[in-house]
Amino acid sequence: MFSSLKGKSVLVTGGSKGIGKGIARVFANSGCKVLITSRHEDGAKACADELAKAGATAAGFAADVTNFKSMQKAADFAVRTHGGLDVLCANAGIFPQVKIEEMSEETWDQTVDTNLKGTFLSVKACLPALKKSGQGRVILTSSITGPVTGFPGWTHYGATKAGQLGFMRTACIELAKYGITVNAVMPGNIITEGLVGLGPDYERTMAASIPLKRLGTVEDIGYAALYFATKEAGYVTGQTIIIDGGQILPESLEAINQA
Ligand code: NAP
Numbered sequence: 586m587f588s589s590l591k592g593k594s595v596l597v598t599g600g601s602k603g604i605g606k607g608i609a610r611v612f613a614n615s616g617c618k619v620l621i622t623s624r625h626e627d628g629a630k631a632c633a634d635e636l637a638k639a640g641a642t643a644a645g646f647a648a649d650v651t652n653f654k655s656m657q658k659a660a661d662f663a664v665r666t667h668g669g670l671d672v673l674c675a676n677a678g679i680f681p682q683v684k685i686e687e688m689s690e691e692t693w694d695q696t697v698d699t700n701l702k703g704t705f706l707s708v709k710a711c712l713p714a715l716k717k718s719g720q721g722r723v724i725l726t727s728s729i730t731g732p733v734t735g736f737p738g739w740t741h742y743g744a745t746k747a748g749q750l751g752f753m754r755t756a757c758i759e760l761a762k763y764g765i766t767v768n769a770v771m772p773g774n775i776i777t778e779g780l781v782g783l784g785p786d787y788e789r790t791m792a793a794s795i796p797l798k799r800l801g802t803v804e805d806i807g808y809a810a811l812y813f814a815t816k817e818a819g820y821v822t823g824q825t826i827i828i829d830g831g832q833i834l835p836e837s838l839e840a841i842n843q844a
Pocket of ligand 1: 779
């Protein structure tokens, strides 16, 4: 039995939809006070209202992870509203799919700024408050794409997701003296609002290559993030957990078909 996380203050970047919303919901259901941030205030607040209606303590705030001052304001808001900050889920990310030959420098830069620099700026902005917590937790949303697998159109994205893990492996050493752990979840294919829009055929095709024969849910990722936040995971730092239904394991399609 894990100790309760009730009353912990959690900030989830990119929490207005998709995986971030799932992470926020799982932490809220565990009794945490959750601050949801995204660039658009209406989305962040709507998501917080949904959680509050279900009985949680939640707030929404507009903050752009590519802007340090904006992230400082979000961290300050969490401290003012929820009495401190214990957990940062650095989750915001974008994944425009463009092959190298067609990719502009702007698309490359925007993806790196959001996914990689955004991770650094989120951690840096939240650091003063996480230090005060005494048992701060940083949980990054990386991906299997980049660190483990590849997919056409995602050279820039894969580079940022692998880059987050490089960041993590030194950040966890630097921040250990403050009692802060830094870990990462690595989702496979997860059902989000965007993916549902692609239709059931797309979902079926993707699921066929996964040993567990289904795509992941946002809660599947939320529960893995929740583990890293527990008191019992206090000795785990600089580590990753893949949540992909076994997707990266088959050597070939034949390995799936023969099972
Ligand atoms: P999503 O549904 O598109 O949601 C992205 C979230 O990030 C939104 O809340 C968006 O809100 C926010 N966001 C985007 N740019 C931002 C910025 N500059 N500053 C602050 N917030 C920003 O994406 P998702 O699929 O849930 O992905 C979330 C994370 O999971 C990403 O890091 C992604 O790499 C990772 N991931 C996803 C999958 C998957 O299958 N979906 C698989 C592996 C990894 P605004 O637009 O309002 O800012």
